[in-house]
Amino acid sequence: MNRFYFILLLSVITTAASASIKKELQQVKTSLKTGKELDKAERIMNDVLAKPDNRKDVKTWLLLFDVIKKKYEQGNERLYLQQTADTVTMYNLTKKMCLTLESIDSVERVNANGNENKIKYRKKHAEELFTYKPNLFFGGTYFMSKKMYDKAFEFFSLYIDCAQTPIFTGYNILNTDPQLPRAAFYSVYCGYKLRKPELALRYLPLAEKDKERHEYLLQYLADVYLLQNDLERYMAVLKQGFQDYPTQTYFYTHLIEYYSKDNNWTSANSYVDQALAAMPEHLWLRVAKSTILLNLGQYDACIALCDSIIAKNKEVPEVYLNAGLAYFNRAVEQEKTARTSRDLKKKVAASYRSALPYMEQYRRLAPKDESRWLLPLYNIYLNLNMGKEFEEMDRLMKATK
Template structure:
């Protein structure tokens, strides 16, 4: 009796497995039709993707990717024939296809019982993915312009992540793709707008050496570390930014603020001197040195550096403002020590001096 029940259970399991395998084949058949019912094809394949009997079979994921490929082809066919088509559906089908084909590749790389890997899907799928790769960028831009940063990030992230995937090992996109840093920058920008700091720190490093957007990528990284209260990494990133992009004031300004706010004036002054040694006429560095002396209440030296700043750039408003503030403070300090007696012989001279300063 037990043997009969066991046999029946095996038959039931086998029938379920067969049904799911049939779903996979049927889904592919439907997608291949001249007028495919994609809703039906997706319903069948989605069942197979979650069923224990078929979810670990690379064929299941390959067919899932194939269906998305066919959706894309049909939409583009409509576009070619000047019929209505869904642009977002085009882009989303590419993103879905990427996700499915990458999962297929991962499963297909599993060694067989003899310890050998026979991945029959990689070559064809890689070629298809490369052909549609630019649409990951287009999809990201489309959603970014719609201010849908979560969706935009998913596209930009897929582009960057896939670049290092073994399926593209021969292409070596990480080293050869000149567009990759810009896409990574937009991934980090979309993440920054959502305050998704782990994503910022994942993608910004791909862009930090790019001559056009590198300084902003490092700026995002610094902001992310600060938001996560990682002071050591924040300061380290600010210093890296100063070394790589000395003309970008964000890094130097924030580092000096950090030193100033933590009363590390010695370190701040040393850093300011180091930067001035490299660029003696940099008005921002001169202004910062005046600002440091200002905070240290060494007003004479602060005046000296604010004046140097103005000599080089007569339109440097902050230097004028702080210079005026120091003169005002000096006048107030002097006034507090002067006589208030109008009959005192020194009164008129002291008041004249105060008016001259002000």
């Protein structure tokens, strides 16, 4: 095929393609006039704009926007007439309109080549986008209420990002929109629920401006940092939360549990004392304190605290265990030197005897927790020569093995 015929064929193909596109665009315009087959019209426009050359044409983008807007208006009309309208579809159409208006402005900026005077539609579209923008926020809260956290994040993200787009030049939205920090806080929450730290932390500086929800923000951040295994930030957030909200359960429980698991009983004791200063009669804190005293080897203080808790709350298993173990541990420590002193042997027996009612009561309250009462009772019955009871523990020990 010579060059002339090749050029002629290419020209025919190009003309045919152009005619096909014109025909499709005419179908779209007809749909706009009649208000029918708008879904098909939107698909046509998306196919047209899928071609790189067409994406540079502002008029093509404008036609797509008109189609989406028409669908949105029809949905709004159905809502107004109290007819069936899909809420999800309405919010998705809002999102599409906002993205399309931003795309139009972006294409205009490129085509203007730095000449702001050539950007024809910005003012009009900024005003239009400003009216749709609140629905991005409400769409985010809607999807969040449905536990569709990925969709919710998309809406909050678009709501925040569009505040900084060139189309809103001169609006100063970042400093005038009171909903932005709230949207950022919700974005943290969605990222936290999705277990995606990169999403949770994307708008953190803005989320920190939502002072009304700062307490919850710190809780979500702590979990996010723990998910990242960033213990330094995790502990820093817990300490900040405890300092700002000393009576908030999340912070003091996580601090005390962290130091307890690390066997850093001195630090755990410090935080439980600070929390107790604000809530001296708090049951969980008092029980936690008894556990810490036990592990610090302060047996007299542990027993006294357990007895004071039992006097008011007789059905708390943990305090019976702690008091019983305090007596039991003391007996074990005394037993190490009891071989050389008859008096010490009496003290050992007395300690085991004192531990007995606490451990038996713990067993009654927590019968399935064999791992905590079986061995102590085995040794108590053995040392107190309680044959029948010892034999039962011995059978249980063998069954456990």
